[in-house]
Amino acid sequence: MRYFVTGGAGFIGSNLVDRLLADGHSVTAYDNLSTGLLPFLDDAHKAGDRFKLVEGDLLDDKRLAGAIAGHDFVFHMAANADVRFGTDHPRRDLEQNTIVTYNVLETMRHAKINQIAFASTGSIYGECPVVPTPEDAPFPVQTSLYGASKLAGEGLIAAYCSGFNYRAFIFRFVSILGERYTHGHVFDFYQQLAEHPDRIRVLGNGKQRKSYLYIQDCIDAIFTVIAKSPAAVNIYNLGTDEYCEVNDSIGWICNRMNVTPTREYTGGDRGWIGDNPFIFLETRKVRSLGWKPKLTIQQGIMKTVEYLAANPWVFEKRK
Amino acid sequence: MRYFVTGGAGFIGSNLVDRLLADGHSVTAYDNLSTGLLPFLDDAHKAGDRFKLVEGDLLDDKRLAGAIAGHDFVFHMAANADVRFGTDHPRRDLEQNTIVTYNVLETMRHAKINQIAFASTGSIYGECPVVPTPEDAPFPVQTSLYGASKLAGEGLIAAYCSGFNYRAFIFRFVSILGERYTHGHVFDFYQQLAEHPDRIRVLGNGKQRKSYLYIQDCIDAIFTVIAKSPAAVNIYNLGTDEYCEVNDSIGWICNRMNVTPTREYTGGDRGWIGDNPFIFLETRKVRSLGWKPKLTIQQGIMKTVEYLAANPWVFEKRK
Numbered sequence: 089m090r091y092f093v094t095g096g097a098g099f100i101g102s103n104l105v106d107r108l109l110a111d112g113h114s115v116t117a118y119d120n121l122s123t124g125l126l127p128f129l130d131d132a133h134k135a136g137d138r139f140k141l142v143e144g145d146l147l148d149d150k151r152l153a154g155a156i157a158g159h160d161f162v163f164h165m166a167a168n169a170d171v172r173f174g175t176d177h178p179r180r181d182l183e184q185n186t187i188v189t190y191n192v193l194e195t196m197r198h199a200k201i202n203q204i205a206f207a208s209t210g211s212i213y214g215e216c217p218v219v220p221t222p223e224d225a226p227f228p229v230q231t232s233l234y235g236a237s238k239l240a241g242e243g244l245i246a247a248y249c250s251g252f253n254y255r256a257f258i259f260r261f262v263s264i265l266g267e268r269y270t271h272g273h274v275f276d277f278y279q280q281l282a283e284h285p286d287r288i289r290v291l292g293n294g295k296q297r298k299s300y301l302y303i304q305d306c307i308d309a310i311f312t313v314i315a316k317s318p319a320a321v322n323i324y325n326l327g328t329d330e331y332c333e334v335n336d337s338i339g340w341i342c343n344r345m346n347v348t349p350t351r352e353y354t355g356g357d358r359g360w361i362g363d364n365p366f367i368f369l370e371t372r373k374v375r376s377l378g379w380k381p382k383l384t385i386q387q388g389i390m391k392t393v394e395y396l397a398a399n400p401w402v403f404e405k406r407k
Numbered sequence: 408m409r410y411f412v413t414g415g416a417g418f419i420g421s422n423l424v425d426r427l428l429a430d431g432h433s434v435t436a437y438d439n440l441s442t443g444l445l446p447f448l449d450d451a452h453k454a455g456d457r458f459k460l461v462e463g464d465l466l467d468d469k470r471l472a473g474a475i476a477g478h479d480f481v482f483h484m485a486a487n488a489d490v491r492f493g494t495d496h497p498r499r500d501l502e503q504n505t506i507v508t509y510n511v512l513e514t515m516r517h518a519k520i521n522q523i524a525f526a527s528t529g530s531i532y533g534e535c536p537v538v539p540t541p542e543d544a545p546f547p548v549q550t551s552l553y554g555a556s557k558l559a560g561e562g563l564i565a566a567y568c569s570g571f572n573y574r575a576f577i578f579r580f581v582s583i584l585g586e587r588y589t590h591g592h593v594f595d596f597y598q599q600l601a602e603h604p605d606r607i608r609v610l611g612n613g614k615q616r617k618s619y620l621y622i623q624d625c626i627d628a629i630f631t632v633i634a635k636s637p638a639a640v641n642i643y644n645l646g647t648d649e650y651c652e653v654n655d656s657i658g659w660i661c662n663r664m665n666v667t668p669t670r671e672y673t674g675g676d677r678g679w680i681g682d683n684p685f686i687f688l689e690t691r692k693v694r695s696l697g698w699k700p701k702l703t704i705q706q707g708i709m710k711t712v713e714y715l716a717a718n719p720w721v722f723e724k725r726k
Contacts, residue, residue, distance in 0.1 A: 174566070174570065175570040175571065178509070178512075178513060178567075178570075179509070179513070182506070182509050182563075186505065186559060187501070187506070190497070190498070190501050193497075194497060194498070213546075214565070223546065224545040224546050225545070225546050226543040226544070226545065226546070227532075227542065227543050227544050227545070227546060227547065228546060229565050229640055229642070230561075230562040230563075230565040230566045230569070231565070231566065231569040232566055232569065232570070233563075233566045233567075233570060235562070235566065236559070236562030236563050236565065236566040237562075239558065239559065239562045240505060240555070240558065240559030240562055240563075242549075243549040243554070243555035243556075243558045243559055244501075244549075244552075244555050244559075246533070246548050246549040246550070246555065247493070247549045247550065247551055247552045247554065247555040247681070248497075248552075250549070250550040250551065250680065250681050251493065251494040251497075251551070251552060251680055251681060252494065321548055323548070361569065361570050362566070362569050362570060
């Protein structure tokens, strides 16, 4: 199969590229390198002719159309994943997550490709009254521009399935972490403690309950769903069956780094506007296909800290 | 109060403008006249200085910013309401319903206006397994580009409420009809029978079950909700507590026009791709505020036929 991976130089995208290549497929990664990092594709380049990187922006319809032609399946993983700073630049989520998804769908249509997998998010549930939150939770009310932009992306994809006979796999992720993880809670905490081991600043009261999933478990789940889920529109939560407090994850990171910082809390039960104090997705649906995560949240965080400790260069790139 | 009504020369918009003026308010209608009709504002102009029409497109940020400044409340009624032909021009729904809603929200932010009412649609429920469909129905799967684009608009508005302290009133309409109604089932049927009283072409099998609400009842409901619903994000279905078959409405129209056409069905349980064979919204929430419709569906259809019979010019404009 010939796969096209948008955001192919990103955290999840590049891990997906490696897996597809390991399985013998041909892969084109499409990335504007706004947050993607070229070294994440060092392994991919070893596959020779089976791998190609196209540097391009998804808002550039022409470049996208030229690159996407001839593929069988699109993994649309490119996104602005900056949940926290949405209100600083509201247009970014609209452009990078909604309009770009439309561009991908339209370009696919002209190239006669009709299979797509989409990186959505548990954030689209807003602050759901049902926890753990299932895929058919009550109609959500958005609390972040990021969630709203991904909800719009999901809606477009489902409408294309109905209108143009696409087949879609929509994944609502909890926070994913592991190798090549370069933004979010654990990254921020590690970075702070590497710079000043004696103190750590925590947004909110640290009691926010969050879920995380290890990247390799996430990719296993994606391929399980694609292999076993036959509907036109296939929507799956991806997460573990546990959650932890932000304070727990800080404790684990501190233990691993052997530091005992003073914790400075900014206060309140939310880290930022739109921060959901309790994210925990119901994952019975994906488990019913036989998948389960191999790593616990704590093990996933340990893998992440080990990766960050072994790859200090990612902090240079993120400055 | 100073109200700004997008789509103010349209069917629902112009009726809303008239009501606001009758209640003594100042109103600016903003419309690009792509489907709005100037004669719909003949009554409004009688209000003199209290009414102003600005011809402009919502994609024209600058013109919009100039027009919106100084208002207290925005009714965002402009839309591409062409559910049926979405797949002929997928970009239209994205632009006219999603991007434009973003433009309205952003322009409001810069003008320090934070109250908005939004014309959404029952189409965003897709083909909901729960009928009558309540506001907190299970997480919907979109079946039309129109529904997807309105869902995206709703999401943006809710995110602005959370991120920028807006207050919003989101109305999920069934089909609205009555004076100035110029597209949809009843319009098409009337137009056909006026042209050739001996036959009528019906998309699908005519057994699709639809809901309609009379425009004046709709506007009563909108003002009831705005007066009595104190949350930041207020979401209400608007409809009657009945539905009818397409065949019923054809029968009523034929009776009123005194014609007995042969009915030609295109067949199938859907009139077009994404047509929902059963639309019936739960309206307990809005009724709990004391509102109820004054007209039945049949009475609303009669009012519509009478309007169309008295205003043959609208068919000229729609050609």
